[in-house]
Amino acid sequence: MTAWSDRSPISAVMLNPALMAAVLANAAQGHEKETGQPMPWVLGFVAAPMVLHQPTRNALPASTRTHLGAWIGKNPVLRAGFPARAQTLAEPVKEGTRFGLAHHTLTLEPDGCLRATYRRPRGFKTPEELDQMLRKANLVGRWLAKSDSPATVFAVLGVTP
Structure with a gap:
């Protein structure tokens, strides 16, 4: 882990632990909404690079009806760079x-799944880009929940746990 004093200012802002926790919590909320089950913690390593990389975030489907494999087929450039982005974001x-x-935003269940324990208060206004990230994280959580297993998601995206 890189010390805070050694991080670039942009990295410190965009990859800060609070933002990562918020992205993971929203993905876990979406996953649980779709399945009724908490999100396998390994899916956080896929959700974060999908949401934090703006070109990928902008290319995400509007709904979960699009199959992950079909989306990958339409976005080969994003898929090609995904393993490197996922590896870069592993530590954050x-x-x-x-x-x-x-900070009790997430809980780890005995089976190794993440459950979101925090909800944004009603009426709480977030900056537009942050709001978009959090909404897309929720979508990604619901979308990944439709896959057979985390191993399938990893294989389609070309990454290994």
């Missing part, structure tokens, strides 16, 4: 998970 995702657990 771990840090965000720890932050979320420590």
Whole structure:
């Protein structure tokens, strides 16, 4: 883990643990809304690069009706760069998970799944880009819940746990 003093200002802002925890919590909320079950924690390593990379976020489907494989077929350039983005974000995702657990935004279930324990208060206004990230994280959580297993998601995206 890179010390805060050694991080670039942009990295410190965009990859901060609180933002990661919020993205993970919203993905977990979406997953649980779709399945009734908490999100396998490994899916956080897929959700974060999908949501935080603006070109990928902008290319995400509007609904969960689009199959992940079909979306990958229409976005080969995004898929090609996905493994590198996922690897780059692995440490920030771990840090965000720890932050979320420590600040009671997330809980880790005995089976290794993440459950969101925080809800945004009604009427709470977030900046537009942050709001878009959090809404897309929720969509990604619901979307990934439709896949057979996390292994399938990882294989389609070309990454390994």
